[in-house]
Amino acid sequence: MHDDHSEKHPGSTVSYVIGFLLSIVLTIIPLYVVLNHSFSNMILVYVIMIMAVLQFLIQLVFFMHIRESEEPHYNILAIALGIIFVFAIVAGSAWIMTFNSQVQ
Amino acid sequence: MAHAVETGVKHEDHESIKIAGFWIFLVQDVLLFATLFATYVVLRNHYAGGPTPKELFDVPGFVAETFILLTSSFTSGLAALQLNKKSVGGLITWLVITGVLGLAFLGFEINEFTNMVQEGATISTSAFLSAFFTLVGTHGAHVTLGLGWMLGLIIQLARRGITPVTSRKVSVLSLYWHFLDAVWIFIFTVVYLIGVM
Numbered sequence: 001m002h003d004d005h006s007e008k009h010p011g012s013t014v015s016y017v018i019g020f021l022l023s024i025v026l027t028i029i030p031l032y033v034v035l036n037h038s039f040s041n042m043i044l045v046y047v048i049m050i051m052a053v054l055q056f057l058i059q060l061v062f063f064m065h066i067r068e069s070e071e072p073h074y075n076i077l078a079i080a081l082g083i084i085f086v087f088a089i090v091a092g093s094a095w096i097m098t099f100n101s102q103v104q
Numbered sequence: 105m106a107h108a109v110e111t112g113v114k115h116e117d118h119e120s121i122k123i124a125g126f127w128i129f130l131v132q133d134v135l136l137f138a139t140l141f142a143t144y145v146v147l148r149n150h151y152a153g154g155p156t157p158k159e160l161f162d163v164p165g166f167v168a169e170t171f172i173l174l175t176s177s178f179t180s181g182l183a184a185l186q187l188n189k190k191s192v193g194g195l196i197t198w199l200v201i202t203g204v205l206g207l208a209f210l211g212f213e214i215n216e217f218t219n220m221v222q223e224g225a226t227i228s229t230s231a232f233l234s235a236f237f238t239l240v241g242t243h244g245a246h247v248t249l250g251l252g253w254m255l256g257l258i259i260q261l262a263r264r265g266i267t268p269v270t271s272r273k274v275s276v277l278s279l280y281w282h283f284l285d286a287v288w289i290f291i292f293t294v295v296y297l298i299g300v301m
Contacts, residue, residue, distance in 0.1 A: 009187040020178040034297045052293040063282040075127035082131035086138040093142035
C-alpha cells in the first residue's frame, strides 16, 4: 500500500478505470429497472438503494482510496461514524414521520 | 510515521495531517447533506396542489448530469495521478477537462432549475419543491465552489509547479470532487429515480 513516500498520490490508473466502469454499471442498472418498472415500487426502492450504497462504497475504495490512507485510519473511523449519524438522521426522520397520521 | 520522524521530513507530515483534517471536514459535510436528505424524504409527497416530481423531472437531463459528474470525478482522479509522474502539464490538462465537465454539469442544472421556475415550480410552491431546491441547490453550490477552487489551483500550479504544498492541494481537491459525485449518487437515486417511479 503506502510506502515511505508520503507525497505519492494513492491508487493507479487501473484502480480508477475499474471504479469508473463499475460506477457506470451501477448507474445504468437502477436507471434501467426504474424506467422499465421491472419490479413493484417497494422492491424497486430497495434495489436502487442497494445499488447506490454499492456505488458509494466502490467510489470510497477505488476513487478516494480509503484503504490506502496513513495509519492509523482516522478517516475510516470518521466516515464510519458519519454513516451511523446519516442513517440515524435520515432513516430516523422517515420512520418517525410514519407515525404522523396516528397522532393527528 | 516513525520513519518520517527519523528522517525529519516535518513538512510532508504536516501536509498529510491536512489531508486527514480534510476527511473530517468531508464527514461534517456528509452530516449537512444528511439533514437535507432527511428533510427531502419527509416532505417529498407534500405537493400542496403543485406539480409532482413525475411531471417535473426530465429523464435525459438528469441522466446526462449523472454521467457528466461521474466522468469528471474519474478525470479528477486521473489529474491527481499525474502527481506521481511529476507532470505539471498533464495535471493541468486533466484539471481543465474536469473543470469543463463540472461547468457542463452546472449548465444542465441551471437549465433544469430555470425551466422548472418558468413552469411555475418555484422554491415557494410546495414543501416538496422547497426541500428539492435546497438539497439539489446546496450540491450545486458545492460544485460551483469546487470550480472556483479548481481555477485557483490551476493558476497556482502554472506558477509554482508541483511542490509538497500544491501536491497536497491537488489531493484534497480530488477528494472533494469525488465526494461531490458520491453525494450525487444519492440525489440521483433518492430524488430523481424515486421521483420518476
